[in-house]
Amino acid sequence: MGPKRSRFMFSVLCFGLAFLYVPMVLLVFYSFNHSKIVPIWGGFSLRWYKVLFQSEDVWAAAILSFKIAFVNATFAVMLGTLAALALVRFGRFRGRTLFTGMITAPLVMPEVITGLSLLLLFIGLQGLIGWPAERGFTTITIAHITFSMAYVAVIIQSRLSGMHMDLEEAAQDLGARPIRVLFDVTLPRLAPGMLAGWLLAFTLSLDDLVIASFTTGPGSNTLPILIFSRIRLGLRPDINALATIIIVAITIGVILFGWIMLRQQRQREREIQQAALN
Amino acid sequence: MQRSRFGHLVERLQSSWKFLVIFIPYAWLLIFFLAPFFMVLKISLAELRIASPPFTPMIATDPSGATVIRLIFDNFGYLLQDSLYLNTYLSSLKISIGSTLMCLLIGYPIAYAIVRSTPVVRNILLLMIILPFWTSFLLRVYAWMGLLADQGTINDMLIWLGLIDAPIRMLYTEFAVYVGIVYTYLPFMILPLYANMEKLDASLLEAASDLGAKPVTTFLTVVLPLTVPGIAAGSLLVFIPATGEYVIPDLLGGGNVLMIGRVLYNEFNANTDWPVASAVAIVLLLLLVLPMMLYQHIQSKEAK
Numbered sequence: 001m002g003p004k005r006s007r008f009m010f011s012v013l014c015f016g017l018a019f020l021y022v023p024m025v026l027l028v029f030y031s032f033n034h035s036k037i038v039p040i041w042g043g044f045s046l047r048w049y050k051v052l053f054q055s056e057d058v059w060a061a062a063i064l065s066f067k068i069a070f071v072n073a074t075f076a077v078m079l080g081t082l083a084a085l086a087l088v089r090f091g092r093f094r095g096r097t098l099f100t101g102m103i104t105a106p107l108v109m110p111e112v113i114t115g116l117s118l119l120l121l122f123i124g125l126q127g128l129i130g131w132p133a134e135r136g137f138t139t140i141t142i143a144h145i146t147f148s149m150a151y152v153a154v155i156i157q158s159r160l161s162g163m164h165m166d167l168e169e170a171a172q173d174l175g176a177r178p179i180r181v182l183f184d185v186t187l188p189r190l191a192p193g194m195l196a197g198w199l200l201a202f203t204l205s206l207d208d209l210v211i212a213s214f215t216t217g218p219g220s221n222t223l224p225i226l227i228f229s230r231i232r233l234g235l236r237p238d239i240n241a242l243a244t245i246i247i248v249a250i251t252i253g254v255i256l257f258g259w260i261m262l263r264q265q266r267q268r269e270r271e272i273q274q275a276a277l278n
Numbered sequence: 279m280q281r282s283r284f285g286h287l288v289e290r291l292q293s294s295w296k297f298l299v300i301f302i303p304y305a306w307l308l309i310f311f312l313a314p315f316f317m318v319l320k321i322s323l324a325e326l327r328i329a330s331p332p333f334t335p336m337i338a339t340d341p342s343g344a345t346v347i348r349l350i351f352d353n354f355g356y357l358l359q360d361s362l363y364l365n366t367y368l369s370s371l372k373i374s375i376g377s378t379l380m381c382l383l384i385g386y387p388i389a390y391a392i393v394r395s396t397p398v399v400r401n402i403l404l405l406m407i408i409l410p411f412w413t414s415f416l417l418r419v420y421a422w423m424g425l426l427a428d429q430g431t432i433n434d435m436l437i438w439l440g441l442i443d444a445p446i447r448m449l450y451t452e453f454a455v456y457v458g459i460v461y462t463y464l465p466f467m468i469l470p471l472y473a474n475m476e477k478l479d480a481s482l483l484e485a486a487s488d489l490g491a492k493p494v495t496t497f498l499t500v501v502l503p504l505t506v507p508g509i510a511a512g513s514l515l516v517f518i519p520a521t522g523e524y525v526i527p528d529l530l531g532g533g534n535v536l537m538i539g540r541v542l543y544n545e546f547n548a549n550t551d552w553p554v555a556s557a558v559a560i561v562l563l564l565l566l567v568l569p570m571m572l573y574q575h576i577q578s579k580e581a582k
Contacts, residue, residue: 086300110522
């Protein structure tokens with residue numbers, strides 16, 4: 001690669017990363033602004049963090065969002081892992097094409113369609129069997145599980161197809177029942193993928209506005225619904241403070257997770273090298 | 279005899295266990311993913327009425343006591359006649375196609391630069407591309423409200439530099455919607471492109487340059503054709519959700535930019551005309567069914 005080409009590559013990367021990061025850095029920067037009008041600098045202050053922490057609506061919305069995200073992630077990992085096992089390990093079965101379609105479609109389906117259709121289903125069910133009696137936590141969680149499990153299934157699927165069957169076969173040859181093979185061999189090997197899936201499902205749920213707005217009922221505001229209703233009217237310094245907290249928390253989480261994954265990968269490589277040397 | 283019966287039992291247990299692994303997620307998706315679409319379809323063929331639920335039932339009893347199935351296609355006719363809906367669909371397609379192309383133009387060189395960097399740098403860069411995807415979508419859109427506003431950072435900078443005297447209107451324009459879509463969907467373009475380019479055999483590029491091909495020629499005749507699957511996957515991953523986008527046109531476009539996701543949302547929440555909103559959703563789904571099938575086709579081919 002010539003120096004001219006590498007300089008071009010370097011500037012492309014700089015431009016790309018600046019484009020991705022400058023808006024977020026500014027968002028964080030203005031959260032420490034004393035002024036009430038976001039883009040006008042009025043000196044450093046933690047005023048808006050104080051406003052934020054004293055706001056009861058924000059706390060209530062955050063707690064609801066975390067509850068939904070937690071339950072959603074747990075169910076999505078279970079359902080998504082089962083779906084991936086079915087798709088990768090069971091070969092052909094009846095209705096497989098429809099199954100694959102239903103797993104990939106939620107990844108690209110416009111949110112307004114998913115949200116509208118689920119709301120109409122909930123209303124239809126309510127008229128038919130009386131459940132769900134009211135919309136809120138349960139209906140939002142069900143809606144979130146439905147699209148999150150698709151993401152989990154994709155992650156687990158790629159792990160499974162990269163995994164050799166040899167350990168499972170060895171266990172089976174040694175007389176282990178399929179259930180034991182699943183719990184003692186397959187699932188432990190899938191654990192990092194399941195953890196990644198859980199974290200992704202958790203953040204997707206925490207982030208969703210459109211589907212939650214459709215499937216929620218009166219009085220159940222998730223954090224994105226609350227943020228959206230406020231920023232629709234314009235810039236708000238307290239939202240900048242909230243954004244800063246969310247961005248910092250997620251950044252730390254992702255970097256920590258990436259670091260752990262990288263370390264594990266290095267250790268595996270070392271073990272393989274050592275095994276090869278012996 | 280005893281043994282074979284036992285073996286049979288184990289086999290049945292095993293197959294019932296397999297059945298459960300398939301059945302549980304399958305049933306969930308049938309009930310909560312597929313069935314809802316039939317609800318939408320059903321209501322799109324109903325008529326608005328002032329009652330709860332606010333649409334006419336599909337199966338009803340007529341005055342003579344006979345059961346009749348009523349399918350009303352008026353809602354779809356209404357969508358075709360009303361130029362507002364037609365223009366909104368066209369405007370959505372224009373904006374989503376335009377922003378997909380911009381994502382491709384920006385994302386392609388970035389993905390290529392990541393692939394060509396050293397393994398350690400590559401991991402860090404990938405993490406940096408993925409990170410914004412994990413942080414809140416809503417807040418990333420909000421960040422641009424602060425940049426593009428009349429008194430926002432960009433206008434302030436331009437005035438301070440003396441390039442303009444009065445702020446340029448950027449927020450609540452179509453331009454802002456393009457920026458918002460490109461910004462939030464860029465990682466969806468870069469990652470499939472990267473996954474595709476990673477598999478590219480470097481020796482092919484060396485062979486081309488050894489045989490005297492100029493970098494531009496190598497790019498056009500070797501790299502570009504080989505990365506078509508990545509281009510297609512990334513473009514669909516941006517195009518499909520962008521067409522139905524609601525948050526970006528609402529926050530950055532205000533009332534000035536027509537996009538179908540926003541019309542659908544408002545139709546449903548403000549007007550509560552469920553049959554028309556459902557018809558709007560069905561037409562949007564029909565528009566996107568082909569791209570979705572194409573995406574699934576590419577994914578299943580890539581998996582092999």
